[in-house]
Amino acid sequence: MNDEPQRETLDIDVVFVGAGPASLAGAYHLARLLKEHNAKAAKKIEISIAVLEKGKEVASHALSGAVVDPRALRELFPEDWRQAPFEGKVEHEHEKLLWLTEKRSLSLPIPPPLENDGNYVASLGKLLRWMAPKVEALGVDLLFETPAVEALLENGRVVGVRTGDKGVGHDGKKKANYEPGVDVRSQVVVLGEGPRGTLVKQLDAKLDLWAGKNPQVYALGLKEIWDLPAGRITPGQVIHTLGWPLGDTFGGGFLYGMGGDQLIVGLVVGLDYKNPYLDPHEEFQRLKTHPDIAKLLEGGKMAFYGAKALPEGGWWSLPRLAGDGFLLVGDSAGMLNGQRLKGIHLAMKSGMLAAETIFESLVAGGATSERLAAYEEKVEASWIQEEMHEVRNFHQAFDHGTLAGLLQAGLGLVAGGRGWGFLDRLPTTPGHERMIPLNTPEGARLHPAAPVAYDNQLTFDRLADVYNSGTAHEEDQPVHLHVADTDICIYQCAVEYKNPCQRFCPAAVYEMVQDPASPTGERLQINASNCVHCKTCDIMDPYAIITWVPPEGGGGPNYSKM
Numbered sequence: 001m002n003d004e005p006q007r008e009t010l011d012i013d014v015v016f017v018g019a020g021p022a023s024l025a026g027a028y029h030l031a032r033l034l035k036e037h038n039a040k041a042a043k044k045i046e047i048s049i050a051v052l053e054k055g056k057e058v059a060s061h062a063l064s065g066a067v068v069d070p071r072a073l074r075e076l077f078p079e080d081w082r083q084a085p086f087e088g089k090v091e092h093e094h095e096k097l098l099w100l101t102e103k104r105s106l107s108l109p110i111p112p113p114l115e116n117d118g119n120y121v122a123s124l125g126k127l128l129r130w131m132a133p134k135v136e137a138l139g140v141d142l143l144f145e146t147p148a149v150e151a152l153l154e155n156g157r158v159v160g161v162r163t164g165d166k167g168v169g170h171d172g173k174k175k176a177n178y179e180p181g182v183d184v185r186s187q188v189v190v191l192g193e194g195p196r197g198t199l200v201k202q203l204d205a206k207l208d209l210w211a212g213k214n215p216q217v218y219a220l221g222l223k224e225i226w227d228l229p230a231g232r233i234t235p236g237q238v239i240h241t242l243g244w245p246l247g248d249t250f251g252g253g254f255l256y257g258m259g260g261d262q263l264i265v266g267l268v269v270g271l272d273y274k275n276p277y278l279d280p281h282e283e284f285q286r287l288k289t290h291p292d293i294a295k296l297l298e299g300g301k302m303a304f305y306g307a308k309a310l311p312e313g314g315w316w317s318l319p320r321l322a323g324d325g326f327l328l329v330g331d332s333a334g335m336l337n338g339q340r341l342k343g344i345h346l347a348m349k350s351g352m353l354a355a356e357t358i359f360e361s362l363v364a365g366g367a368t369s370e371r372l373a374a375y376e377e378k379v380e381a382s383w384i385q386e387e388m389h390e391v392r393n394f395h396q397a398f399d400h401g402t403l404a405g406l407l408q409a410g411l412g413l414v415a416g417g418r419g420w421g422f423l424d425r426l427p428t429t430p431g432h433e434r435m436i437p438l439n440t441p442e443g444a445r446l447h448p449a450a451p452v453a454y455d456n457q458l459t460f461d462r463l464a465d466v467y468n469s470g471t472a473h474e475e476d477q478p479v480h481l482h483v484a485d486t487d488i489c490i491y492q493c494a495v496e497y498k499n500p501c502q503r504f505c506p507a508a509v510y511e512m513v514q515d516p517a518s519p520t521g522e523r524l525q526i527n528a529s530n531c532v533h534c535k536t537c538d539i540m541d542p543y544a545i546i547t548w549v550p551p552e553g554g555g556g557p558n559y560s561k562m
């Protein structure tokens with residue numbers, strides 16, 4: 001008997017998946033272009049546009065730094081972009097780049113491309129909450145608690161998306177509140193799912209989106225917001241750190257001053273590290289024990305925590321951006337400048353270019369794959385290309401260590417972004433393949449770092465941090481972390497990498513627990529309800545056997561105040 005439920009079909013002409021800055025900018029721009037067109041054209045174009053978001057409300061899953069380059073905002077909202085809820089404008093005298101050792105810091109000159117003079121410290125959550133009513137006012141439907149779980153493909157064309165079921169128990173059985181997801185049929189699906197998108201991953205498996213490109217590589221960003229004693233920091237203050245505690249691992253710290261005496265403190269850790277013992281969450285906690293940072297935080301209180309992946313591969317890691325019935329925007333496409341740690345403006349601009357492509361296709365008679373392909377050309381001809389091409393070899397150079405990476409960053413400045421040997425394109429390997437097995441001579445020399453003492457004032461363990469992320473899921477639902485073969489965990493991974501999922505997950509989801517019934521005495525326990533949707537496990541598992549799928553709509557972190 002076929003267990004597949006009867007699904008309703010919903011026709012929505014253009015569907016944006018994910019309500020991040022890329023999709024909101026895209027939906028707004030498309031709706032406005034259509035409104036302007038319809039005001040003067042004899043032949044009007046009446047279409048429906050919707051944005052599907054898995055979070056409970058606007059920005060519940062939005063996590064960023066953030067220092068925002070206002071370039072895209074200026075283009076999108078020329079009249080009122082200055083009214084955006086910025087925390088403070090960055091001024092040169094309030095910006096620092098520090099090289100840290102365990103006890104000391106050295107102030108470095110800030111190279112021009114890294115200067116933030118004229119940018120704004122902002123809360124991405126507040127920015128999205130400012131944008132959302134503008135998008136809705138143009139007739140776009142924002143549908144929350146609505147994860148897209150599958151891209152619907154017919155004869156090689158994406159014809160829509162399936163949304164997630166509600167009311168399924170942990171055993172897969174339908175509960176009293178069961179509601180099947182719907183099949184949304186569309187002319188165009190715009191994938192703005194953020195990093196490591198679920199639907200993007202599905203389409204890549206079927207359509208080989210990264211053929212001929214560098215693989216995407218990622219970093220994990222961890223962040224806390226602190227309430228500080230009055231007057232301790234200036235809104236718009238920006239401090240970036242390099243060096244300790246990460247050493248030769250890609251990444252660095254960031255501290256941004258917000259209004260209301262709040263400070264953002266965070267650490268970015270490359271998800272291409274070699275030592276399986278590395279624990280990004282612990283390194284973040286260690287960063288705060290540096291005398292300079294501890295002094296800044298003294299007497300303050302941690303208010304919010306979050307963690308999320310970001311794409312770091314850059315220009316050469318951009319996949320095919322357009323296909324039959326679909327476009328990729330923002331972090332889903334990898335549009336982030338890793339050297340500047342900035343993606344919001346690129347995400348917004350890519351959404352706008354996607355909107356222009358769709359608009360022109362509709363005016364020309366329909367969104368054929370040939371017409372949608374013009375999106376790639378638009379990106380190539382835009383300032384996205386100018387900015388990303390200039391730093392196209394930035395991340396690859398860090399494959400050879402921090403010093404090599406910094407030398408390349410310097411060389412890139414004078415060689416128009418070329419890599420050493422004046423190569424136009426340096427290669428890279430997927431980050432999870434770089435972890436060194438511990439049962440090899442090289443691996444035997446690796447050790448865990450000294451543990452951090454958690455005092456619940458300056459430093460917090462994972463569970464305390466997860467509590468401050470506001471994460472909540474419906475408990476009785478299928479586990480949304482799919483591990484293809486748990487025998488690998490107990491027989492192979494335990495020996496080769498000592499189950500690094502327990503360390504790279506910043507939310508204590510994965511735990512190896514004693515179990516006399518297991519042949520090795522241990523089994524993997526998945527505490528799925530802690531998951532903050534960062535996607536690290538899907539990216540960094542050395543055997544690539546973990547698949548993150550969207551849980552029931554509305555579950556996850558609550559970042560709306562971040």
Ligand SMILES: Cc1cc2nc3c(=O)[nH]c(=O)nc-3n(C[C@H](O)[C@H](O)[C@H](O)COP(=O)(O)OP(=O)(O)OC[C@H]3O[C@@H](n4cnc5c(N)ncnc54)[C@H](O)[C@@H]3O)c2cc1C
Pocket residue numbers: 017018019020021022023052053054055061062063064065066067068069124146147148149192193194195197198199220221222223266307308309310329330331332335336341342343344345347550
């Ligand atoms: C710690 C950290 C610090 C950063 N600092 C900065 C900074 O200072 N400046 C800067 O410019 N950039 C910064 N970035 C990068 C920036 O946040 C991203 O480039 C930007 O948010 C990307 O926007 P997006 O719309 O592509 O994706 P996202 O902002 O990730 O939004 C994607 C949305 O899609 C939703 N979604 C995902 N999958 C589905 C699905 N299947 N169905 C429905 N909804 C789905 C998610 O819940 C989310 O709301 C930082 C990132 C991190 C993690």
Ligand code: SF4
Pocket residue numbers: 481504505506507508509510530531532533534535536537538548
């Ligand atoms: S389970 Fe995966 S996606 Fe969820 S918090 Fe842990 S690493 Fe991130």
